[in-house]
Amino acid sequence: MKRRSLLATAGAALAAAPLARALADTVVGVTATEIKIGNIMPYSGPASAYGAIGHGHVAFFKRLNEQGGVGGRKVNFITLDDGYSPPKTVEQARRLVEQEQVAFLFNPLGTPNNSAIQKYMNQKKVPHIFLSTGADKWGDPEHFPWTMGWQPSYRTEAQIYAKYIMKNKPAAKVVVLYQNDDFGKDYLIGLKDGFGKDYAKYVLKEFSFEVTDATIDSQAVSMQATGADTIVTAATPKFAAQMIRKVADMNWKPLHFLTNVSASVGAVITPAGPEKAVGIITSAYAKDPTDPTWDKDAGMIEWRAFMKKYLPDADLTDGGYVFSYGVCTTLLQVLKQCGTDFSRENIIKQAASLKNLVVPTLLPGVIVSTSATNFHPIRQMQLSKWSGKTWELFGDIIEGTGA
Amino acid sequence: MDGLLHQLISGIASGGIYASVALALVMIYQATHHVNFAQGEMAMFSTYIALTLIQAGVPYWAAFCITVPISFAMGAVIQRVLMEPLAKAPILASVGVFIGLLLMFNSVAGWIFTYTLKPFPTPFGEGKPLFGGFISRHELGSTAITLVVLLSIWAFFRFTRLGLAMRAAAFNPVSSRLVGVPVNKMLALGWGLAASIGAIAGMMVAPVIFLDPNMMAGVLLYAFAGALLGGITNPLGAVIGGFIVGIIENLGGAYVVGTELKLTTALFIIVVVLTVKPAGLFGKTVVSRV
Numbered sequence: 001m002k003r004r005s006l007l008a009t010a011g012a013a014l015a016a017a018p019l020a021r022a023l024a025d026t027v028v029g030v031t032a033t034e035i036k037i038g039n040i041m042p043y044s045g046p047a048s049a050y051g052a053i054g055h056g057h058v059a060f061f062k063r064l065n066e067q068g069g070v071g072g073r074k075v076n077f078i079t080l081d082d083g084y085s086p087p088k089t090v091e092q093a094r095r096l097v098e099q100e101q102v103a104f105l106f107n108p109l110g111t112p113n114n115s116a117i118q119k120y121m122n123q124k125k126v127p128h129i130f131l132s133t134g135a136d137k138w139g140d141p142e143h144f145p146w147t148m149g150w151q152p153s154y155r156t157e158a159q160i161y162a163k164y165i166m167k168n169k170p171a172a173k174v175v176v177l178y179q180n181d182d183f184g185k186d187y188l189i190g191l192k193d194g195f196g197k198d199y200a201k202y203v204l205k206e207f208s209f210e211v212t213d214a215t216i217d218s219q220a221v222s223m224q225a226t227g228a229d230t231i232v233t234a235a236t237p238k239f240a241a242q243m244i245r246k247v248a249d250m251n252w253k254p255l256h257f258l259t260n261v262s263a264s265v266g267a268v269i270t271p272a273g274p275e276k277a278v279g280i281i282t283s284a285y286a287k288d289p290t291d292p293t294w295d296k297d298a299g300m301i302e303w304r305a306f307m308k309k310y311l312p313d314a315d316l317t318d319g320g321y322v323f324s325y326g327v328c329t330t331l332l333q334v335l336k337q338c339g340t341d342f343s344r345e346n347i348i349k350q351a352a353s354l355k356n357l358v359v360p361t362l363l364p365g366v367i368v369s370t371s372a373t374n375f376h377p378i379r380q381m382q383l384s385k386w387s388g389k390t391w392e393l394f395g396d397i398i399e400g401t402g403a
Numbered sequence: 404m405d406g407l408l409h410q411l412i413s414g415i416a417s418g419g420i421y422a423s424v425a426l427a428l429v430m431i432y433q434a435t436h437h438v439n440f441a442q443g444e445m446a447m448f449s450t451y452i453a454l455t456l457i458q459a460g461v462p463y464w465a466a467f468c469i470t471v472p473i474s475f476a477m478g479a480v481i482q483r484v485l486m487e488p489l490a491k492a493p494i495l496a497s498v499g500v501f502i503g504l505l506l507m508f509n510s511v512a513g514w515i516f517t518y519t520l521k522p523f524p525t526p527f528g529e530g531k532p533l534f535g536g537f538i539s540r541h542e543l544g545s546t547a548i549t550l551v552v553l554l555s556i557w558a559f560f561r562f563t564r565l566g567l568a569m570r571a572a573a574f575n576p577v578s579s580r581l582v583g584v585p586v587n588k589m590l591a592l593g594w595g596l597a598a599s600i601g602a603i604a605g606m607m608v609a610p611v612i613f614l615d616p617n618m619m620a621g622v623l624l625y626a627f628a629g630a631l632l633g634g635i636t637n638p639l640g641a642v643i644g645g646f647i648v649g650i651i652e653n654l655g656g657a658y659v660v661g662t663e664l665k666l667t668t669a670l671f672i673i674v675v676v677l678t679v680k681p682a683g684l685f686g687k688t689v690v691s692r693v
Binding site: 218 | 420522
């Protein structure tokens with residue numbers, strides 16, 4: 001027994017001397033020259049437009065390796081396709097963890113997809129970090145200490161809307177339209193956090209709809225009948241576009257807050273009619289690559305130079321690449337903080353020890369911070385209003401209320 | 404009171420959507436005695452064809468008139484190539500093909516036209532909503548079109564020899580063949596007509612709910628419910644069924660059970676109706692001698 005542990009120590013010392021200290025910890029997917037990182041993206045299927053994020057990651061690590069890597073090691077980035085189908089995500093996660101033996105999973109995309117692998121990743125104690133989804137449940141270190149989100153959660157977004165309403169329209173009568181699933185319900189929870197004990201005073205009524213419904217017209221009619229003057233819409237693009245049009249057709253002019261999931265100009269505002277959406281408020285945490293405000297911004301100049309060199313044919317209006325650059329920059333900071341200890345325990349520990357990190361593609365004032373109890377890296381956003389042609393940022397950076 | 408009227412009219416408008424798709428389901432059932440699960444996806448695909456034509460500069464009604472025969476050909480070809488070899492296969496084989504078609508049309512549409520939501524133009528003018536904002540011009544126009552289609556189908560089956568032959572071919576292929584009805588041609592014709600009606604339905608639905616490859620998923624469910632409620636053997640019944648489902652869904656959701664149980668209520672009523680009157684409210688009970 002004694003000899004075996006001695007042998008193990010000697011072996012580890014031989015493989016990578018600096019790792020000896022972390023003997024009790026699990027070091028997988030890391031050699032003296034390489035760190036193996038796994039990722040899962042929908043390169044095919046209904047969400048294949050998000051594949052741009054994966055291409056951005058590949059380019060980012062290519063640049064990192066050309067610049068010498070991190071912690072004396074090159075990154076071996078393995079990204080697989082799940083076609084946005086959760087059973088396939090499980091298969092690919094198993095392949096990455098068991099066959100490829102990656103150190104950790106970085107930024108797999110999709111709420112149902114990550115839900116499907118969250119338990120597995122936590123059982124295996126493999127870091128499952130900086131996910132591409134806005135669900136709130138990724139920040140639950142008590143039950144899932146190996147999983148961490150990245151972008152502001154839907155719940156945080158709703159808290160911010162509530163905060164804004166309480167400050168700027170204290171007499172508001174609010175109605176909520178929400179999709180009857182995890183996504184929509186996160187907004188209800190966020191509004192409850194935000195309004196606190198005054199929830200019943202502000203919110204007249206909540207209206208749900210199912211994704212299988214053909215239209216939300218009936219809900220819109222009922223909402224207007226309540227006499228409300230403020231709407232919060234937590235709906236995916238098709239229903240958001242219907243809502244914008246129906247509200248305009250009914251000649252109703254409420255203050256309208258729209259989830260940033262459905263803030264896409266091409267997929268929502270244009271189909272609904274840009275003139276019908278004037279005055280709608282949404283929120284943002286990253287810089288919009290089409291916004292001329294950032295033409296001379298140092299962070300975006302850095303991003304554009306990177307894109308020009310490593311992804312010369314990519315569509316620069318695609319926010320997916322901006323997202324990728326931001327989340328990769330965050331990961332790079334974690335890997336730097338790891339020093340030479342790339343055990344799984346230390347990776348998740350460092351991911352949970354980010355202090356006021358400034359990321360070049362995030363809005364000025366939005367910082368990335370985590371702690372052992374805060375697994376929500378980004379919790380600040382700025383509101384933005386549809387002018388008829390573009391989204392225009394206004395007001396200060398607002399921080400969510402919850403942890 | 405105003406709210407109730409508004410809900411009622413909004414229910415009629417959604418009902419119109421379900422009714423138009425229900426008609427296509429009745430058509431295929433009358434012609435083949437099958438329910439084609441891919442009907443909605445075929446309609447969606449036809450709508451994309453129309454949109455492509457319109458974007459290429461073809462005027463709306465011309466695009467409409469080109470899309471309908473293209474869809475007819477698409478339906479007839481599917482019958483000839485895929486369904487005919489299965490004519491003697493068990494019903495489950497056909498169901499398998501229908502589901503396969505559904506997935507195929509959905510993915511191919513996504514692949515060619517992308518999954519991004521697209522607006523589809525209306526021929527009835529954008530303009531201000533009519534009757535004090537209760538109903539849009541498009542909703543009124545598309546309901547009128549649904550009624551025209553309904554009338555044509557009814558007249559076709561009721562008054563033409565071809566309609567009679569088609570009904571015969573679906574109802575009893577062996578006897579029909581014996582009396583000289585070209586059964587295979589009739590089936591292809593039925594598929595073609597169903598696809599054409601679907602195309603019209605798609606073009607009427609898309610301006611309301613926006614066009615994307617999954618446009619018909621929810622609609623087909625309600626249309627199916629409407630068709631069963633009214634009676635899948637009766638075009639008029641299916642249309643009325645579609646409207647009833649739309650109205651029940653809206654009024655029930657707004658005043659009785661809340662939005663969460665909207666669909667459940669509609670389906671519950673259908674189950675009750677079918678238990679009491681299995682052929683649907685207006686359907687004829689068909690007795691066949693074995």
